[in-house]
Amino acid sequence: MTLIGQISDLHIAQPGRPAYGEIDTGYYLQATVDHLSGLNPPLDALVITGDLAHDGEPEAYSSLARILGRLKVPIFLVPGNHDRRSAMVADLSPYYPPGSGQEQDLAPYLCGGSTVGSARLIFFDGTREGFHGGGLAPQVAAWLKGALCAQPGVPTLVFTHHPPFLSGLEFMDEPYLDSGLLAEIMGAHQSALLCCGHLHRGLATVWAGGPAMVCPSLALNMELDFLPGGGNAFTVGAPAYVLHHLIGDTINTHFCQAPGSWPFDGPFGF
Ligand SMILES: [Fe+2]
Numbered sequence: 308m309t310l311i312g313q314i315s316d317l318h319i320a321q322p323g324r325p326a327y328g329e330i331d332t333g334y335y336l337q338a339t340v341d342h343l344s345g346l347n348p349p350l351d352a353l354v355i356t357g358d359l360a361h362d363g364e365p366e367a368y369s370s371l372a373r374i375l376g377r378l379k380v381p382i383f384l385v386p387g388n389h390d391r392r393s394a395m396v397a398d399l400s401p402y403y404p405p406g407s408g409q410e411q412d413l414a415p416y417l418c419g420g421s422t423v424g425s426a427r428l429i430f431f432d433g434t435r436e437g438f439h440g441g442g443l444a445p446q447v448a449a450w451l452k453g454a455l456c457a458q459p460g461v462p463t464l465v466f467t468h469h470p471p472f473l474s475g476l477e478f479m480d481e482p483y484l485d486s487g488l489l490a491e492i493m494g495a496h497q498s499a500l501l502c503c504g505h506l507h508r509g510l511a512t513v514w515a516g517g518p519a520m521v522c523p524s525l526a527l528n529m530e531l532d533f534l535p536g537g538g539n540a541f542t543v544g545a546p547a548y549v550l551h552h553l554i555g556d557t558i559n560t561h562f563c564q565a566p567g568s569w570p571f572d573g574p575f576g577f
Contacts, residue, residue, distance in 0.1 A: 308348070308424075309423060309424030309426045310348060310349070310424075312350045312354070313355075313502060314525050315355065315358070315521075315525065316356075316387065316524035316527065317332055317358065317360075317524075317525050319333055319336060319359060319360050319368075320361040320362070321364050321366045322370055326526075326527070327361075327577065329572075330526055330527065330543050339546045339565045340374055340377055341377075342566065343548070349380065352421075352423040353383070354384075354385075354428065354430070354466050354502070355383070355385070356385055356387070356502065356522055357385050357389075357468030358468065359384065359386070359399075360390055360391070360394070363390050365397065368397070375402070382401075383421065383430055384399060385468055387505060388468070413432075413446055413450055416431075416447050417432045418432050418451070418454075420457075422458075429463060429465045431454075431467050433483075434469070440469065440482060440484070441471070441483050442485055443471075443488055451492055464499070464500045464551060467501070469505050470505060470519070470521055471483040471489050472486075474506050474510065475533050476506065476533070476538025478537065478538035478539040478577075479506055480538070493514070493515045494515040494517065497515070497516045498517065500517075501518070503521045504522050506529060506538075507529035508523055508529045509522065509523040509549070509562045523549075524541075526543060526546060527543065528543065528547065528573075540573070541574060543570070543573055544564075544571045545566075547563070548564075549561065549563065
């Protein structure tokens with residue numbers, strides 16, 4: 308049995324500044340870290356799928372590092388479109404490069420892999436700094452292809468920030484650059500679970516013939532709106548996270564909330 312936690316889209320702001328002027332995301336993270344620390348059986352690892360900071364501020368990463376330091380399990384990170392790789396790596400170097408390390412020819416992309424219990428975890432960086440949408444750079448594609456082929460038959464979770472598939476939330480559905488190439492790569496490994504963030508909603512789907520999911524945001528829940536321009540407002544409630552529970556070859560994904568008395572509010576505009 309292996310238990311992998313996933314949290315996403317933390318949007319930690321500078322201390323004293325609420326994200327989007329509405330919400331103290333640092334408080335949500337502290338409460339969730341305290342909750343995850345007390346899980347029994349304990350987590351084997353925690354993965355954070357991007358948008359760690361709200362605006363890539365160095366102070367936000369320092370604050371995040373202090374809070375994560377309370378969680379005594381391996382932690383792995385991938386960047387999102389709100390992150391700045393240089394500031395992120397400066398404060399969170401214990402968690403970077405993830406697993407086996409960043410290879411020089413991948414720079415600036417941060418990719419890696421690790422084996423945790425019975426699970427193989429692969430992290431690839433599909434963030435294009437300065438752009439809201441994601442994409443697969445040629446060197447990342449080549450690396451990912453090799454990483455997936457390295458240990459066939461081992462239960463595998465592939466983590467990245469941007470989903471390469473459409474959500475139906477128009478504001479979030481910018482084209483994913485070279486999604487066709489990513490579909491080809493993932494389509495050759497259809498037992499691997501693709502685990503994303505970015506959408507601020509929990510979602511499960513089938514893409515390129517294999518399973519894929521989106522972890523909700525820890526604190527900012529996207530309003531479900533399939534009308535034109537939808538996907539540009541959020542509500543707040545209980546902190547949300549995901550548990551990937553491996554039982555043999557089966558990977559069960561549980562969508563969870565941290566306990567407590569959490570006020571519901573919104574919607575607010577992004
Ligand atoms: Fe986000």
